[in-house]
Structure formats: C-alpha cells, structure tokens
Amino acid sequence: MPAETEDGGGGGGGGVQYSFALEYNGPPVPYDIPRAVPINVSKIPVAAVVSHLSLPDKLALPVVKPLLPADPGVRKHGISPTSVINGASGSDETVTTVSPTSVIERAAENHQDCCALSGELSSSFVSCSYNDDLLLNGARSSGTIEFSKEFSESYDDDNNNHNCKSRESSSRLLRVSNELNQDWASSESVISVEYPSSRVDNNCDGKRGPVVTFRDVGLEESGVGDEGDDNEEFSEEGSRVVRREARSKGKKGTCYRCFKGNRFTEKEVCIVCDAKYCSNCVLRAMGSMPEGRKCVTCIGFPIDESKRGSLGKCSRMLKRLLNDLEVRQIMKAEKLCEANQLPPEYVYVNGVPLCHEELVVLQACANPPKKLKPGNYWYDKVSGLWGKEGQKPSQIISPHLNVGGPIDSNASNGNTQVYINGREITKVELRMLQLAGVQCAGNPHFWVNEDGSYQEEGQKNTKGYIWGKAGMKLVCAFLSLPVPSKSSNSYGEQVNSMVSRSFPDYLEQRTLLKLLLVGYSGSGTSTIFKQAKILYKPVPFTEDEREDIKLKIQSNVYGYIGILLEGRDRFEEECLAAMKKEQSSNETETSGSASNSLCKTIFSIGPRLKAFSDWLLKTMVAGNLEAIFPAATREYAPLVEELWKDAAIQATYKRRNELEMLPSVASYFLERAVDILRVDYEPSDLDILYAEGVTSSNGLACLDFSFPQSATDDKYDADDQHDSLLRYQLISVHARGLGENCKWLEMFEDVGMVIFCVALSDYDQFTVDVNGSSINKMILSRRFFESIVTHPTFEQMDFLLVLNKYDLFEEKIERVPLTRCDWFDDFHPIISRHRSNTNSNSINSSPSLGQLGCHYIAVKFKRLYSSLTGRKLYVTPVKGLEPDSVDGALKYAREILKWDEEKPNFSLSEYSLYSTEASSYSP
Ligand SMILES: Nc1nc2c(ncn2[C@@H]2O[C@H](COP(=O)(O)OP(=O)(O)OP(=O)(O)O)[C@@H](O)[C@H]2O)c(=O)[nH]1
Ligand SMILES: [Mg+2]
Numbered sequence: 001m002p003a004e005t006e007d008g009g010g011g012g013g014g015g016v017q018y019s020f021a022l023e024y025n026g027p028p029v030p031y032d033i034p035r036a037v038p039i040n041v042s043k044i045p046v047a048a049v050v051s052h053l054s055l056p057d058k059l060a061l062p063v064v065k066p067l068l069p070a071d072p073g074v075r076k077h078g079i080s081p082t083s084v085i086n087g088a089s090g091s092d093e094t095v096t097t098v099s100p101t102s103v104i105e106r107a108a109e110n111h112q113d114c115c116a117l118s119g120e121l122s123s124s125f126v127s128c129s130y131n132d133d134l135l136l137n138g139a140r141s142s143g144t145i146e147f148s149k150e151f152s153e154s155y156d157d158d159n160n161n162h163n164c165k166s167r168e169s170s171s172r173l174l175r176v177s178n179e180l181n182q183d184w185a186s187s188e189s190v191i192s193v194e195y196p197s198s199r200v201d202n203n204c205d206g207k208r209g210p211v212v213t214f215r216d217v218g219l220e221e222s223g224v225g226d227e228g229d230d231n232e233e234f235s236e237e238g239s240r241v242v243r244r245e246a247r248s249k250g251k252k253g254t255c256y257r258c259f260k261g262n263r264f265t266e267k268e269v270c271i272v273c274d275a276k277y278c279s280n281c282v283l284r285a286m287g288s289m290p291e292g293r294k295c296v297t298c299i300g301f302p303i304d305e306s307k308r309g310s311l312g313k314c315s316r317m318l319k320r321l322l323n324d325l326e327v328r329q330i331m332k333a334e335k336l337c338e339a340n341q342l343p344p345e346y347v348y349v350n351g352v353p354l355c356h357e358e359l360v361v362l363q364a365c366a367n368p369p370k371k372l373k374p375g376n377y378w379y380d381k382v383s384g385l386w387g388k389e390g391q392k393p394s395q396i397i398s399p400h401l402n403v404g405g406p407i408d409s410n411a412s413n414g415n416t417q418v419y420i421n422g423r424e425i426t427k428v429e430l431r432m433l434q435l436a437g438v439q440c441a442g443n444p445h446f447w448v449n450e451d452g453s454y455q456e457e458g459q460k461n462t463k464g465y466i467w468g469k470a471g472m473k474l475v476c477a478f479l480s481l482p483v484p485s486k487s488s489n490s491y492g493e494q495v496n497s498m499v500s501r502s503f504p505d506y507l508e509q510r511t512l513l514k515l516l517l518v519g520y521s522g523s524g525t526s527t528i529f530k531q532a533k534i535l536y537k538p539v540p541f542t543e544d545e546r547e548d549i550k551l552k553i554q555s556n557v558y559g560y561i562g563i564l565l566e567g568r569d570r571f572e573e574e575c576l577a578a579m580k581k582e583q584s585s586n587e588t589e590t591s592g593s594a595s596n597s598l599c600k601t602i603f604s605i606g607p608r609l610k611a612f613s614d615w616l617l618k619t620m621v622a623g624n625l626e627a628i629f630p631a632a633t634r635e636y637a638p639l640v641e642e643l644w645k646d647a648a649i650q651a652t653y654k655r656r657n658e659l660e661m662l663p664s665v666a667s668y669f670l671e672r673a674v675d676i677l678r679v680d681y682e683p684s685d686l687d688i689l690y691a692e693g694v695t696s697s698n699g700l701a702c703l704d705f706s707f708p709q710s711a712t713d714d715k716y717d718a719d720d721q722h723d724s725l726l727r728y729q730l731i732s733v734h735a736r737g738l739g740e741n742c743k744w745l746e747m748f749e750d751v752g753m754v755i756f757c758v759a760l761s762d763y764d765q766f767t768v769d770v771n772g773s774s775i776n777k778m779i780l781s782r783r784f785f786e787s788i789v790t791h792p793t794f795e796q797m798d799f800l801l802v803l804n805k806y807d808l809f810e811e812k813i814e815r816v817p818l819t820r821c822d823w824f825d826d827f828h829p830i831i832s833r834h835r836s837n838t839n840s841n842s843i844n845s846s847p848s849l850g851q852l853g854c855h856y857i858a859v860k861f862k863r864l865y866s867s868l869t870g871r872k873l874y875v876t877p878v879k880g881l882e883p884d885s886v887d888g889a890l891k892y893a894r895e896i897l898k899w900d901e902e903k904p905n906f907s908l909s910e911y912s913l914y915s916t917e918a919s920s921y922s923p
Helices: 046-054 056-060 071-076 081-088 103-108 132-137 176-185 218-222 282-286 305-310 314-321 325-334 357-366 429-437 472-478 505-509 524-538 541-585 594-599 607-621 631-645 648-654 668-669 684-692 718-725 738-746 760-764 779-788 805-813 851-868 883-905 908-914
Strands: 175-177 212-213 232-234 240-242 245-247 347-348 377-380 385-388 393-396 445-448 453-456 512-519 700-705 727-733 754-757 766-768 774-776 796-803 872-875
Touching: 081 176, 132 738, 282 314, 314 325, 314 774, 347 357, 347 805, 357 796, 393 648, 429 472, 512 524, 512 779, 524 684, 524 727, 524 754, 524 796, 541 607, 541 631, 541 648, 541 684, 607 631, 607 727, 631 648, 727 883, 738 779, 738 796, 754 779, 754 883, 760 774, 760 779, 760 805, 766 779, 774 779, 779 851, 796 805, 796 851, 796 883, 851 872, 872 883
Parallel strands: 347 377, 512 727, 512 754, 754 796, 796 872
Antiparallel strands: 212 245, 232 240, 377 385, 385 393, 445 453, 700 727, 766 774
C-alpha cells in the first residue's frame, strides 16, 4: 500500500513509534522504530518525520501478509490484526477499530488472516500518551477486549460494575478492561463517539471515581453485581416492574458524581436510576442526552415508570445550562425515543400482559387510553369502556381492539348484579344508568355498543342510547364516569384496519436507518462526519472534547510550523547555493562583499529564532512534541509569534505550494497561529471541522441523529415533520478499519445505504506504493470503490457517491488538466466562450469547467458501477467544509432511502422519475 504525499492523513497521533512484526513487502519504513532505539535523526527528512507525527497512518499502509499462525494473545483476547495495525498507527481517535466476535473468530480460525505481534498493542492504541516500557516489552498484550457482534459508539466501564443491556436496534457495548481500560479512559476525550467525555472521567491520574453503582436484572443474572436487592417491584397496579437504581457512595443528598452539596442543592434526576446530579456534573454525567435525562450509562434502559409523567418536562436547571434548541431536542427525544416507551409487558389487559403489537394497536387507535402506565386494566371490547382492574370505568376508548384477554365479570369489582357486556357494573354506574332512564329492575344483563345503544341480552331491539339523553354528560361528569369522546367518532367506526391510522411518533422512530460512510484515505469522511455532528447534534462537542481538540489543534499547528521551518532550511540552502554559483561567475567584481552576502538570504533567521527552530525540529523528530503539551503553548507562544511574523517564515509560507507535507488546511490555522497557540484559545466549531486528527480515522464512529424540522418553513409541512422524527445513524469507518479485502464489511450488512466519498481534487495527486512507484490517488480511490461495491455484503445496497472537495476541484481544474489522471484521459470538453465562471449560478450560462469535469467524473463512476453491479449509482458533488452542502448530501441520501421504500408502489413510468443517470445530479 502506498504512502501518502498530500493531505491524506488524519492528524497526529501521539508520534508514538512501534515495533511490530508484520510481514511487509515494501521498503524499510524509517519511522517504524521504537523511540528508545538510537537513530541518527539528521538522516531523516524532517518532513517525513513530521508527517508521521501528524500523519501516523503510514504504518498502516503496508500490505500486511500472514506471517505466523495467530499469536495466542491475538486469538485469546480477540485482538484483531487490524485493531493492532490501527493501534500501531497511532490512532488519534477515541473509537478504536474492533471487530465483531464473529469476524475475529473467523479471522482466528483462518491463520492466514492473522498476523503476529511482537511490539504488541501500544498505549497509543487509543491514546496519545505512551510509555516506553510498554512499547518495548509488549506489556499491552495483556489487555482484554471483549468484542460484540455489532459495534457500539459507547463502551461499558468496569468501574461502573454496570452491564449494559443493549436495545434491539442499538449497538452492543464494547468493553475494555485491564490495563487498556485506563488508556481508553485517557483517550476518551476525542469526539468520535457520541458521549465520550461523559462516559469517562478524565482525571489526570487516569482513575475514575466509582460514583454510581447500579442494580439491574442483567447484573444479577450475570453475577456481576452482588449487592443489589431484588429490583423487581410491583407498580401501584400490581404489575411487575423492573427498576434500576443508583446508589451513591457519597452522603445522602449529595451529588452522585462529585459528592458535593446537600439535599437542598438543586439537582437533575436520571429518569432511569434516580441518580441525582448537581449543575456542575449533570452535563458530564448525562452527556448529550439522546434519550433525555439519563446518565450515559443508563442510555438504552427503560425509564423508572414513576417518572413517566415528567417525561418531556424540562427542569429549570437544564434550561439554564442549555440553549432553547438543545432543550427542545432533548425533551423531544425524551418523550419519543424508543427506550423510553412503555414496555408492553407491563400493561395487563383483562389479566393478560400485552405483547408489542397489542400495545401498538392500543396506542395507535383513534381514541387510546390516556396516560397509559404499567398496570392491570379491564377493557370492554364491545363498548370501549376501559378502567383499572377492580375500579369503575375511567375512559371510553376505541372499541373492538384485539388486545388482552376476554373480560372477566368481576373486572371492575361490581356488586350490583347488573351486567354490561358480561361485566358486573359498579354502584356508581348503576346510578348513572338509572339517571339515563335505563330500566335496571330484575338484574338485567345489557349489551351496550360503542355508540351507547343498548339492548337486553337475548333481545333484538335497541332500547335506547345511554349517552343520548340531554344532561347525561353533566351527570357523568358529576359521577366521574366517562362519556364517549368527540374525537373517538365511535359511532360506526371500524377498527379492523390500521392502514389509515396515524402511528404514534415513537413507532416511526423504531426504524433506525443506517448510513455507512466510507472513502479512501483523505477523501473527507471525517470532515463530513464532523459536519453532520455540528449540523444535527444539539451539543456537538462537550467541554472535555473541546479541551482535547484544542490541544490537538495546537499540536498540529506546531507540526505545521515544523514543516515551514524545514522548508525554510531547504529554501535557504537553495538560495545560498544559487548565490554561490552567481558569485563564482562574478568573482572578480564582487570579491570584497562575497562572504557577507553568502551568509544572509531572505530565508535566514536570527540566532535566537534559529536556536528555537533547531530545538523544535529536534523535539519533533524525537517524537516528543505531544509530551511537552500543554506547557509548550505557554512557554513558547511568544517565540512562535515572533517566528511566524519573521520575514523568512513569511517568505517560506508564500512558497507553501512547494511544501508537500503541508496540508491545504494548514493555512487556515497558520494564519491564526498566534491566537491558536495561546493558553486561553477556545476552538470554534469551524476550527474543529478543519482540524485534522480529531475524529475517527482508524476506527469507527457513529452518530445518531434526526433531520431537524426546517425552521424557515412557514407553512406546516407534514412530510418535514415526519422526517424530523425518523432516526438515522451515520457510521463512519476508515478504509483501514475494513481490513484486507474489506473483509470486515460483513458487519455492516444491516445498513440501508453506503455513502462512498471520493476527493475530486485527488486527480492530480500521487502517492508512492510499496514498490516505490507512483500511483494516482484517484485510481486508488477507484480501486477501493470497486472492492466495496462488489463486496457480497452490499449486493443489493444503494450507493451514493459523494464527490467531495468540489471547491478545491473547481479551482484546480482551471490550472491542472483533468487528463493528469490516466482514467480521465478522454476528457476533452467543448468549452463555450461564454461559459460561466466557477461561481456563477446563472442558468443561461454554459457550465463551468468544474461542472463539466465533475459531471464527467460522475459518469465515469456510474459506468464503472453499472458494469460491476448492473445497478445505478447515485451521485452528488459536495463541499465538505460547507454545512449546507453536507446537509444537502445527507438529505439526498434520505430521499434515496425513501424512494427505496416507495419503489414497489411505483409504476415503471413513475419510477423513471428517479433515474440515476448522471444528468440527474446537480452540482
Ligand atoms: N477544501 C476542502 N477541504 C476539504 C473538504 N473536505 C475535507 N477537506 C479537508 O481534507 C482533509 C482530509 O479530510 P478528512 O475529513 O480528514 O479526510 P478523511 O477521509 O477522514 O481522511 P483520513 O481519515 O485521514 O484518511 C482535511 O484537511 C479536511 O479539512 C472539502 O470539501 N473542501
Ligand atoms: Mg478521517
């Protein structure tokens, strides 16, 4: 596999060096050396080292071939080769690459798929911090990782003694224990999982205060938690309810996290375990609250039913801590998310617990029971009368619902010997019947229909309408008895079909639509993922994440400065050489001043800055840059400022196009280097978006989101509202995370669509492969595309091709011909003289060269896709750094998924509307 030459890498991992015995058929890799081994740094080009500091991916690039049967550690602990490779490549991510058990097992069975380790998993597997000893003695191999079949965005922490019960649709949890646990904790600061910082206490000592202990059924069954009492309780109605309780190790009344405060301190309560958190801790303990006010460890668990009434009712504390939009979204999620819905088995109707479908029927009917809680109810299916077991009726719901068992004559505990539909009625009902003029003498048995018409059993004639008489509503109100509701429209309503009925919102949410985002290295997947986070999450990044990202950005900036300094050295040398040459040719004329002019060029810097520059480069070469943070920022900020403003550095910066290792995004940060390197710097969302190395580059990152209802729409848009309730999951996985031959793709078989990302601007970029030959990055992207689309897992899957970096492409294609890439050698556009300039949106003007090129590339991929799969490819150009563009692309994905659902209903001609021909996309 090739090594990158341009902005291809996720940013700097820890600069940690590794030694691991992978059979690798490429040239020796200079950076693959443990730091403890003395090396002559002067022989290593700084750019290469710096690139590795910030772009550690290269270690992962060599093709890994089987060397030995799987290392026992690998098999035993389920550490996958790719995990190790990714770890070894200095992951800059929170989420590390793990494989599902099935995959691991398969890999372990097949020796050919496994590779042996000697250097073992290093601390930078997930962390930026590292330890020489560990690196050299391979102690890390003792860490145990338990993999679940599905990935998770979260993991379970041993300290919590908490065994998470995963939801049907959600991913299982990943647990990391032993020594690795600590590393996970320390690295849990970056943003690739949804609630990382809140899951981990980022104490400097890496220890996590055991704060809350949980008791639940899962724990008891597994024997993990032995301190719990029986946590099954009976609700007020007598049904069995499983409770999950938190126990604070602090004093009574104190915050469950910091143990501060007292019972008068304002606290927010977890709706699952009742843990109480003060305003300082609540956001850390509850993270971004995708299911409302729950500790992050309670996510996925059903709520404490006694709190059902408070669902969606925001506390003052949260209103203070969050903005309106965040509060609204959290409260909406709290009410609507699946995990918070009433468990069907907690509801008994006529003595029978409901199944899921029955609860759906009950809640989705035109006139459902109000404020349904766990409990035992009776239901008269003929009249729709509904009440709590042993009590008078409380409501008239839709009749004829096929839920629960047959009604018992004693259901409402009546003692009047008067019966309605087989139930002995209560005294108060008898009173009501008498006031309605119903003849009740002789212990009659009535047959009452949903419209209130009644007859005596065995007789045909309708005797009258119970609720038809004037004043009956008042009577019923007085006696606290129900009357048919207006909306029930129960007169003659047939309830056999569910077709025309609207389902409760949460049922719509039941389906989690998964979108898999993949792309060749550097194509912009992380950027799109981060953009989605910023677009769709109320709190895209927590304070802890921001703090870690800040350090990452600052360390990146030092890296960029290092590249500039190295460039300066080079330019100075070139200049001096040129001057020397010139001088020797003019020897006679300038002999006197020769020595002076030789010493100074536009790229020369003063001795103080030179000393600093030398120190910085040496530190970087030694891989110590990350280690000196954040002290370095404070100490050296003034020097960096001086350096950045120095004419020599500015002159070097002007020639940045010649500095191959300087990623295009570097300018964004370097322009503000002085501000960024200040201690009080706070990264903006845009900084985070541009920053390299802060999202999952090696592993997997998941983002659950809904498309927000567009605020700009004045008129009510039912479709839009419906869409805002659907849940999506964006799963970003790095090419490296898929393993050799994409063998781990299988675990994504349940995704609804693959979004494949290609960087348009790659067409003139080359990388060097293991044989030392140069390969065009677009060709590598194509190869990766081929292997993904032909993978058996995605046989019937829709693909959306995202042609990313359209902004760069538009600009580049004006300078560099598209034919620079062999695959595009037949691109000969006929350019109109009046063609639009690149930014013009004028309908009348001819397409710009950028548009033509993009369209051409889209067609190339479409034809390729069609030839490989016989299907059609959806394509959209994207500017990853622009929110609207990413939003548009993801909404396009949503449309495609919708079309998919509707396809069977289309006639052929209708379906052709959704042609995926190249012409259907609009740049
Ligand atoms: N100008 C421009 N830059 C982009 C765009 N999308 C991504 N980038 C930049 O391209 C670089 C690589 O983007 P990433 O999102 O890190 O790419 P990736 O696919 O995650 O790459 P790796 O994880 O390193 O393999 C970053 O510096 C981004 O800021 C875009 O649409 N336009
Ligand atoms: Mg990435």
